[in-house]
Amino acid sequence: MSQPLPKLPKPEFGLVAVEVPYEVPTPIAVDLRETGIPGGLIGYEYRPLSEPVYFGGSGERGLVAIATNGLFGRIAIDVASGHVVQIPNVQSSTTHHVNRDLDSFRRCIAAVIARFPFYADGDGEGFEEVAEELRELVSGIDGTALANDGFWETFCDDVAIGDYADWDA
Numbered sequence: 381m382s383q384p385l386p387k388l389p390k391p392e393f394g395l396v397a398v399e400v401p402y403e404v405p406t407p408i409a410v411d412l413r414e415t416g417i418p419g420g421l422i423g424y425e426y427r428p429l430s431e432p433v434y435f436g437g438s439g440e441r442g443l444v445a446i447a448t449n450g451l452f453g454r455i456a457i458d459v460a461s462g463h464v465v466q467i468p469n470v471q472s473s474t475t476h477h478v479n480r481d482l483d484s485f486r487r488c489i490a491a492v493i494a495r496f497p498f499y500a501d502g503d504g505e506g507f508e509e510v511a512e513e514l515r516e517l518v519s520g521i522d523g524t525a526l527a528n529d530g531f532w533e534t535f536c537d538d539v540a541i542g543d544y545a546d547w548d549a
Contacts, residue, residue, distance in 0.1 A: 393493045394419040395486065396428055403434040404444050405459055411482055417446050418489040422496065422544060424450055425535060426489070443467070443475075449531070457482060466531045477527035484522035488532065491517045498544050511540035 395416035400409040417428050426447050433445040443465070447455040452469035455478060464485040465475035479485040495517060498510045518525040518532045525532045538544065 391420060391422050391493050391496060393490045398428070398446070399431050400444075401432065401434045404432065408444055408457055408459065408462075408482075412444075412446070415482075415486075417482070418486055421489055421492065424448070425531075426455055455531070476530050477524060478531040479522050480524045484525070487521045488518045488525060491521060492535075498539055499542070507542045507545075508540045511536045514539055 396419045397414070397416040398412050400412050404412070412432060418426065420427055426449060428447045429445060435443060435445065442459045443456040444459060445454040445456040445467070449455050449466055454467040454470060456465055456467055456475075457463070458465050458475070462481050464478040464480075464482055466478050467475055479488060492514060495510075495514060498514075499506060515526060515532075515536050518536075526536075527533065
């Protein structure tokens with residue numbers, strides 16, 4: 381008989397300044413050093429890397445991975461567009477939209493953490509309502525955030541099925 385997972389403490393929003401590899405273009409490097417990236421979200425959806433990794437191009441091309449996503453994915457900044465994207469696994473050349481820019485990403489993370497805990501109780505009531513509230517929060521910050529198959533759409537879908545019920549404080 382398995383025991384239920386322990387409830388984790390309420391997440392807190394905070395920014396972490398990171399050291400940036402020299403290859404990262406200056407505007408992105410300055411933003412990462414001076415403003416930073418969110419210190420986390422909830423669970424393994426987003427966990428910052430101790431040092432961003434620059435790959436996939438040179439100069440004004442490529443991606444700057446800033447965090448892990450799930451077991452094998454990464455959250456990165458597309459150097460050419462400034463968009464924050466999700467890479468399903470480190471071997472993939474496919475990306476999924478997260479936010480239009482790093483500032484919107486930071487603001488969406490802050491809003492979602494501020495709304496936590498998501499559920500009043502674990503009985504399954506209200507999961508979809510909470511997910512809809514989160515959809516309104518993130519799309520109010522960034523109208524592009526709910527892109528089809530994107531990070532925030534998937535996160536809200538997970539909330540709608542109660543994936544975070546055991547995480548409530």
